[in-house]
Amino acid sequence: MTRRDPLRDLGQRVAEANRAALAERSVLTAVRCRLLATPKKRRHAAWPWSLAIAAAASLVLLALWWAWSPARLNYTIEGERIAWGDRRATLGREIGATNTARLVRFSDGTRVRLAPESTLRVTALSERAAQLLLDRGTLQAKVFRGGGRWRFLAGPYEVVVLGTQFQLSWDPAGRVLDLAMHKGRVELRGPVVKRLAVVAGEALRVWPDQGKLELMPRKPRPAVALAQRPQTSTEDAPASSQPASRPSISGARRKARLRKSALPTPIVVGKPTVSAPVVARQPAGATTPPAAASDLSSPGAAPLAANHAPRRSAIDRHALAQRFYGFARAGDFRRAAEQAQRIGWPWLSAQASNAADLLMVGDVARYSGQAATAKRLYNELVERFADRAQAAAAVFALGCLAMDHERDYAAARQHFVRYLASPSKLAFVVEAEGRLLETLQLLGQQRAARQQAEHYLQRYPRGSHAQRARRLLQGK
Amino acid sequence: MKSMVMPVRTPDPSQTRASGVHALGFTGDDSALARALRRGHPGAPAALFDRYGRHVEGVLINLLGFDGEHEDLLHEIFAQALTCINKLQDDERLKAWLTSIAVHTARSCLRRRQRFRLFLRRAAQQDLPVSVADAETRRAVGRVYRLLERMPTELRLAFALRFIQGMELTEVAAACDVSLATIKRRLAKARRRFMLAARGDSALASWVVPDQEGQR
Known part of the structure; x- marks a missing residue:
């Protein structure tokens, strides 16, 4: 005699009740309409368009970036054009002038004229500036400052260009640096000077091994200009001759500039921070x-x-x-x-x-x-x-x-x-x-x-x- | 055994107009239907639904009982089947594959309900229509699903597939994607739990008392 499982009986009765109920409450028709009313292809039709739009947007952004990105520097040496893409080949390359001077033109308008018997290398290029290494000799630079900071390296020194025109020389044998400012201002960094601003009209010679520094002042201005300016230096003058109010800072600076421009004076400075031999150079007159x-x-x-x-x-x-x-x-x-x-x-x-x-x-x-x-x-x-x-x-x-x-x-x-x-x-x-x-x-x-x-x-x-x-x- | 070829039921023209779908006739066995689905035959989805919609709906109702969600769940099952048709390995086991999708969908639904039972109002179990059964049966069915709700999900699924849906052990194991031993263990555990609870339930006590003759 077979043994009946009460759970199976119960389950069958539940299933029968469910089947009977489904006959009345079936949702097949509704689900069929929902399921088949949504075409399958339409669900996937959007992604190619999204992809195309994204690709187009990327292209537009790329074009804008290309158009608005600053032009990268390149330079020419005596008619030889070197593009930015060749920077690996050009960076660090020796630019030598043997018998005649060579002119290096940068795309931003900067000109570097290399004197005979001089050697120069461009060690870094960016969008707005470059770094040049003067191995030996003399160069004359007219730097176009478009927001970047040009640097000239010579021996242990670094010339950070804040102005525009100067002449730089480096003698590796004698280890002497010469810097003459024609226009603007540079900052010289290195031994002895540490950080020294050199302005237009001044010349500087440094012997780093001897700790010596020689500064030449700017050239005198015409006497007419001097005569038109009143001599108002009242430092420690008697009370009766002093102005009623203290001169302003700008006034003091203006007077100091006036004095500097009026009287050319040879300036000889030893090592600024430590005691060092002082070498004088007297200009004629x-x-x-x-x-x-x-x-x-x-x-x-x-x-x-x-x-x-x-x-x-x-x-x-x-x-x-x-x-x-x-x-x-x-x-x-x-x-x-x-x-x-x-x-x-x-x-x-x-x-x-x-x-x-x-x-x-x-x-x-x-x-x-x-x-x-x-x-x-x-x-x-x-x-x-x-x-x-x-x-x-x-x-x-x-x-x-x-x-x-x-x-x-x-x-x-x-x-x-x-x-x-x-x-x-x-x-x-x-x-x-x-x-x-x-x-x-x-x-x-x-x-x-x-x-x-x-x-x-x-x-x-x-x-x-x-x-x-x-x-x-x-x-x- | 080769699966039986089932005729495609012609859809109601009014439904077709309402849904905007122009059904194309499709004939063939499960393998042909699966291939047609993969190829994107325009009549294949309708054929699949017409062929197995009722079966899947029955499985779903037996697993979860009547509640307000089974329409969405049924739609979800077929939508998933149409999307994942390429994952079907044996074309002749299309029905079993759909059953396993229904089990997975029911499992997800039950787990979601458990996870958010503190935050969401439980889907109300709907009573059976008066016309389909007497009061005692309706009450017993309601109590069965009430007891199943207290079971762990895996035990509940195994119990419902085995005793309500009436599937063989191997079919239950395949639908639950576990081994036969595991499904036997689960069924034994579910049986003990259910019997213990049903004997203390006034509506079910008489249903689960073993037949005296049968015992003898």
């Missing part, structure tokens, strides 16, 4: 400026020294300014003042970009005995950096100058009161309180002096002016 160090010995000679300050280009002034700050930080104010005298006090003050530097310049002037210069520098500091702590220190220094040099006790009292009222952190407050007491005594204001003496003794019983305050209170 140039006059040597008076030595400034001797003028610094007496305060009375300071205006004369300032008026005859050597006229220097901005290039060596930066180097000298570095030496000035080095001496000043080391406390060697005499030598710092010598450097400042060579550079020019207005130039130093105009170049001081922060209050600390300007205070240092003023301190050097004060400690070297140039009271008028120091006063002007301190006033400039108070004016430019009024909210800095260095401005308060300058006010105190002005009080000291008024008290010690000018004997103007009223002005000194005002400066000390102003200094003590300053919200900045006061480094000389004890000294200022004592000097205020002293000025009150000298002004004959006995009542105010006694009050200041009591105040001083309360706060600083062991201060340097304590004995003076006690004597005042005791009526001695």
